[in-house]
Amino acid sequence: MANVKVAIVYYSSTGTNYQLAQWAKEAAEADGAEVKLLKFPELAPDAAIDSNPAWRKHIEATKHVPEVTADDMLWADSYIFSVPSRFGVLPAQAKQFFDTLGGLWGEGKLANKVVSAMSSAANSHGGQEQTVLSVYTTMYHWGAIVASPAYTNAVAFSSGGNPYGTSVTVDQNGKMVEDVEKAVKHQAARTTAVAKAIVEGLK
Template structure:
């Protein structure tokens, strides 16, 4: 990590737009906390035919063409990373897993050590793998040597959003979020930036 303000990458994967909205909230909170922010999406693996066959997916893709895909240079640039990804059978979506699996060269060269990371997720129902999805993300982060900044129960907004200590999660039914999670997302992003500031300051004093 270099000297200066915190660089925050908000990396998301979204089909219906839920995790994109969460990423937008996280990014704005990061800016308010003083970070330089990039919103980035993971590269898509689905075929164009699959996307076009789903009206909601097709609409979301068209609405977010301005969002750049995350690159390895973005990971090197970032001091802190907030991931917003949906649950897929209790784990990460394939495009997210593929991207993380391809970061081996950065990992091998120590480029991912001490990144401060945090994860958020969504699922169709409250017990549809939300906690496990975030934990599966964190497993990869531990291999990076990253520092996980989970919200825990450090703020009342976590309880108000459903009480997931690993990261903000939301139930999505008929395309709408069931829980009111905006404050929890904003708090989690701010906390991630703050922890990154502490880590950066500590490293500068070594």
């Protein structure tokens, strides 16, 4: 059986979701997946980015990470998305990219992809759950198969308990409040396992 192909796509202004994506990549690769780590294209103007030194620093530090394309979406059997909450929904950078995929959706080429999502916000009730669900709303339209972590591992309870997708609170200093590394890795491993089963089952 060929390795399952997983695209891990994130948006991050100062690094939180980039870190979540890196942990997911480690876990998916450990389970034998072929992985691409990709980022959503930045839409914010330079003036906004330069107003936050941490934002500019992160952009410069991640120039090597490729931007996701429609070809990447076709290539992958599975997607893991990691995005911050923007007023309780996914950020514009992710939504804009999704909006370019109407052609692939119309041809049914995004159906049966296995997907999971993660999020972050500045406080524990800042919209993390709703942000993950807003990603899944698009996926349901595609006919993708959502593989949420739920409570399939006890690590969910020590990392915030979000059954829809791992989420983390980020404090005023940009540090993660909850310890979510193991939860992210479990979610990525579970998503990879489900994708393997779907790919094999559809043959």
